[in-house]
Amino acid sequence: MIRPFSLSDLDAILKIEQESFPKSPYDRMTFIELHSFCPETFLVYTETSADQRNQVWGYIIFIPEGRIISIAVLPSQRRKGIGKELLQKAMEIPDLKRLQVEVRRSNLGAQVFYSHLGFEKIGISKNYYGNEDAIIMQWIPIS
C-alpha cells in the first residue's frame, strides 16, 4: 500500500536512507523539513507482515511541479516493483508537463531504473554532489 508519510515512519525511513545512500544520507531533521514542505507528496510503501506489523519498504518525495527529490527502497525488497509503483505516483500528477530527477553519475542501477520507466538523459550538472556530477533525467508524459 502507498500512503502519505507520517512522523511515526521516521525510524524506518532513516534505515532505508542509510542503507540506500551510505555516502550522503538525509538526516532526521531533513526528513522532518521535507515532510512539512511536501506533506502530500512524501509517500511511503508499506506492507503488513505475517505478524501484522506494518513494515515500511520504500519512500518517494517529489514536488508536484515535476521534480523527484528522492526515492529509495530497502535493499532486501528491491527488484519487486516497489520503486516502479512509487515512481508512478509522481508520473500520475495531473497536468504534469515534465518530471526531472538528478542521479549520481556512478549510480548506474538508478539510471537503468529510470530509463526502464521512460526517462531520458538530457544533461549533466557538473559537481552537483560536490565531487561527483549528476546526470539529469527527464520524462515527458505522452499528451
Ligand SMILES: CC(C)(COP(=O)(O)OP(=O)(O)OC[C@H]1O[C@@H](n2cnc3c(N)ncnc32)[C@H](O)[C@@H]1OP(=O)(O)O)[C@@H](O)C(=O)NCCC(=O)NCCS
Ligand atoms: C532505484 C531503486 C529505487 C529501484 O527500486 P526497485 O524497487 O528495486 O525497482 P523496481 O523493482 O520497481 O524496478 C523496475 C525495473 O527497473 C530496472 N531496475 C531497477 N533497479 C535496477 C538495477 N539496480 N539495475 C538494473 N536495472 C534496474 C529493472 O528493469 C526493473 O525491472 P525488473 O526487475 O523486472 O527487471 C532502488 O534500487 C534504490 O533504492 N536504490 C538506491 C537509492 C537510489 O539510487 N535512488 C535513486 C536516486 S536518484
